[in-house]
Amino acid sequence: MKVGLFIPCYINQLYPQVGKATLELLEKLKVEVVYPSGQTCCGQPMANSGFENESEGACINFVNNFKDFDYIVTPSGSCAYHVKKHYNIIQQTDEVVKVRKNVYELCDFIVNVLKVKQLGASFPYKVGVHKSCHGLRGLRLGSSSELVTAPYSYIEALLKEVKGIELMTLDRSDECCGFGGTFAVTEDVVSAKMGKDKIQDHLRNGVEVITATDVSCLMHLEGLITRNKQPLQVRHIAEILNSTIESKVAHPKGQKH
Known part of the structure; x- marks a missing residue:
């Protein structure tokens, strides 16, 4: 299993510790993780603002960066949802369909793909x-x-x-x-x-x-x-x-x- 790690813009800029925790967690679970350096925004902010068609470039770039992975995992439910449900604005090639199908929010991936619940964590709060x-x-x-x-x-x-x-x-x-x-x-x-x-x-x-x-x-x-x-x-x-x-x-x- 080869996983492409997608880190959303605001995590990359403001909460990098979340991206690091996601990577460490997946590696603990023996997943081969790759971070494509050409990734940028998934296009969600433009779509939210009513400019969905203006985000085509971001959508195509996302697909090009993640098309060769078995799964794409992100610590963001909203970004995963955007790729799954809103990438219908670009041509539905086999690569686009594959990416939309195989993008997962982190918890969804752990529970429903890896089928793991016990991660050995402790957090007394x-x-x-x-x-x-x-x-x-x-x-x-x-x-x-x-x-x-x-x-x-x-x-x-x-x-x-x-x-x-x-x-x-x-x-x-x-x-x-x-x-x-x-x-x-x-x-x-x-x-x-x-x-x-x-x-x-x-x-x-x-x-x-x-x-x-x-x-x-x-x-x-x-x-x-x-x-x-x-x-x-x-x-x-x-x-x-x-x-x-x-x-x-x-x-x-x-x-x-």
Whole structure:
């Protein structure tokens, strides 16, 4: 199995530790990982802003960089969803169809392709899971409250195997955080209010660390948490699944991002 690692723009620029944790985690699982150096944005921001046709170049570049891999794995549910569902704007060659079929969000890949749940991680904190919209309702990484179906969550299935972790139950577990891509810029007041409500849900239920499959959501929440000086930390799920913390320190991994 040969895996191409796709690291989204904002992780590359602002949260490189998430990319490193993803790589280390996959290598622990004995996966051959390659990072194509020619990769750029998947095109999602332009599509979110109503300029989907302007993103054709980014889409084609993505396919050219990842067409030769068995799987493409990314620590971003929204980027994986964008490739799967929105690359219909370019010609559907065999290479495009293959890439769209074989791109996976990290947790989805670990649970449903590698079929592994126990990763040997330890993280002794009270953790609240933020179920990002693209991952939840787009990729179906878990069951959503509006559907009558047996409850499941690939994210929580992995986290439950982490030593020392305590998963906290939220009042509104699958509510949007308000980020919504460029929505956070064009509708900043509404976006901030949604984020504040989401943070209060975590605080109300004793959460110490918020995790998610999308750094974009965590970045939005972290900005509000930092501005309002609230006692919460954020960690991408790759960082937790790759963690070996045995006892609590002042901040997870000894640093505040």
